[in-house]
């Protein structure tokens with residue numbers, strides 16, 4: 011079984027570009043209904059299928075995402 | 082749930098923003114490749130453990146404020162002159178790792194002479210060239226790199242090669258010069274591409290230590306704001322239109 015991972019999204023830093031969404035192989039991420047203080051929809055986790063592959067974090071232009079993966 | 086919470090502790094950390102980037106919020110537009118290109122270069126510097134020995138030269142263009150974001154010694158050059166400034170720095174401090182970070186307007190228009198001559202002299206520097214086919218900062222004017230038929234504010238009906246010349250593949254031109262050692266073209270719009278870019282930048286910095294000559298890494302990138310597309314659309318447009326003309330991969334590799 012794939013290892014379990016998790017992401018932490020700094021929502022105030024997110025600019026809502028959506029580049030991370032399609033980079034995730036497990037459709038873990040989607041855009042929020044709410045907006046942050048700058049008025050951007052931000053990336054949110056919508057399921058617990060994250061494997062900690064870091065794809066989303068690598069392509070995020072604003073370094074918004076931190077990734078964890080079980081050892 | 083408890084499992085998931087427990088995951089978020091330091092020993093499970095696999096990816097966070099490198100310390101070679103400061104905590105400042107980037108001024109770039111949403112989805113702009115400059116941010117990812119900065120981070121790949123910063124991670125390459127981090128991986129090699131050379132943060133204290135690296136000096137960067139920022140350009141004029143959207144990345145004019147790069148010195149706010151890289152936590153290394155940096156200076157700012159007049160438009161297009163970064164390779165000349167980097168030449169001076171490297172010659173005075175040959176033990177340092179010296180890079181320039183430049184857009185296509187900066188490097189391939191106003192700075193063409195400095196670019197070509199630094200490369201021809203084989204200056205022992207890394208040139209990072211972010212090609213988005215447009216003058217991003219000033220509002221989307223045509224650049225030498227603008228594709229045929231591509232619209233910009235100064236080619237509103239599309240670039241007509243008869244009157245405006247053909248788009249300039251300056252990277253292929255540079256690769257002809259004996260002074261260049263390693264020349265490659267990459268992108269940062271997908272995880273796999275971004276990782277390749279980082280590997281190329283790392284290799285280039287390693288060659289600099291070995292005093293091999295100029296290393297030149299182009300990053301074909303987007304400008305969602307001036308291309309007037311969403312970031313995701315711009316990346317798709319880039320794949321469909323920029324990559325056929327500016328193919329990714331190695332252009333000159335050490336023999």
Ligand SMILES: Cc1ncc(C[n+]2csc(CCOP(=O)(O)OP(=O)(O)O)c2C)c(N)n1
Nearest residue numbers: 141142143160184185186187215216217218
């Ligand atoms: C001597 C001089 N000429 C013109 C300008 C105006 N100017 C500022 S940025 C720029 C072009 C930047 O385009 P590029 O290098 O492609 O960077 P991008 O913003 O697309 O990343 C120009 C022409 C200037 N600042 N200085």
Ligand code: SF4
Nearest residue numbers: 034060061063064066
């Ligand atoms: S780390 Fe990988 S699996 Fe987890 S959200 Fe990011 S892209 Fe998806």
Ligand code: SF4
Nearest residue numbers: 024025027028030070
């Ligand atoms: S790539 Fe980064 S800035 Fe863009 S939506 Fe995802 S988290 Fe936000």
Ligand code: SF4
Nearest residue numbers: 109110113143217304
């Ligand atoms: S204008 Fe274009 S190149 Fe400049 S920050 Fe915005 S998207 Fe990036």
Ligand SMILES: [Mg+2]
Nearest residue numbers: 184185215217
């Ligand atoms: Mg440009």
